[in-house]
Amino acid sequence: MRKSRIGPIDLDAVAFDIDGVVADTMSVFVRLAHEKYGLTKLSKQDMLCYNLYNCLGLEKEVIDDLISLTLDEEHTKLIPPIAGAPEVLTELAGSTPLRFITARTGADSISEWIFSILPTVCPQDITVIASGSPDCKLGILQRLGIRYFVDDRLETCKNLKEAGIEPLVFEQPWNRDEVAPGFIRIHDWAQLRQWLLPSGANLE
Ligand SMILES: [Mg+2]
Numbered sequence: 001m002r003k004s005r006i007g008p009i010d011l012d013a014v015a016f017d018i019d020g021v022v023a024d025t026m027s028v029f030v031r032l033a034h035e036k037y038g039l040t041k042l043s044k045q046d047m048l049c050y051n052l053y054n055c056l057g058l059e060k061e062v063i064d065d066l067i068s069l070t071l072d073e074e075h076t077k078l079i080p081p082i083a084g085a086p087e088v089l090t091e092l093a094g095s096t097p098l099r100f101i102t103a104r105t106g107a108d109s110i111s112e113w114i115f116s117i118l119p120t121v122c123p124q125d126i127t128v129i130a131s132g133s134p135d136c137k138l139g140i141l142q143r144l145g146i147r148y149f150v151d152d153r154l155e156t157c158k159n160l161k162e163a164g165i166e167p168l169v170f171e172q173p174w175n176r177d178e179v180a181p182g183f184i185r186i187h188d189w190a191q192l193r194q195w196l197l198p199s200g201a202n203l204e
Pocket of ligand 1: 152
């Protein structure tokens with residue numbers, strides 16, 4: 001058995017969302033919007049709500065097309081990781097198996113992507129589960145015994161908190177403006193590392 005408790009957090013009880021937390025998925029959406037639709041003024045900072053239909057002022061068909069392209073197998077391979085995520089996850093993997101729960105409908109392409117950004121982590125130490133819907137994450141997390149979950153969708157975070165799982169809100173333009181007292185907010189992976197592995201922690 002590997003050491004699993006470091007500092008105040010039981011690392012075995014932590015899991016991660018992928019899109020918007022580990023994967024900078026919306027940067028691909030923005031690039032496609034620029035290239036395919038000439039929407040060169042669009043940036044991630046315009047995504048002020050999770051439901052893009054309510055905040056971008058674009059036709060539904062355009063958003064549907066961009067979301068579909070962004071999440072397909074070809075473009076999933078091209079998603080850049082969020083700064084610091086590969087390094088911190090690789091460090092964590094020395095102490096605990098890594099668990100990722102995504103609301104995507106299929107796990108194959110995003111699993112391959114996770115393996116690609118964590119080339120030195122043994123694939124057997126990585127679990128990726130596709131819940132198919134944000135609402136289905138709770139039951140999966142409960143079954144896995146997860147007590148802390150990092151997610152960028154505030155609605156999911158609220159649902160988890162109600163059920164006794166502590167959400168760590170990974171800050172993005174689409175969750176910054178909503179006031180959510182009592183929620184732990186994470187600005188970036190450097191801060192998340194500090195939270196998971198407080199200084200002085202001795203990784204093995
Ligand atoms: Mg997400």
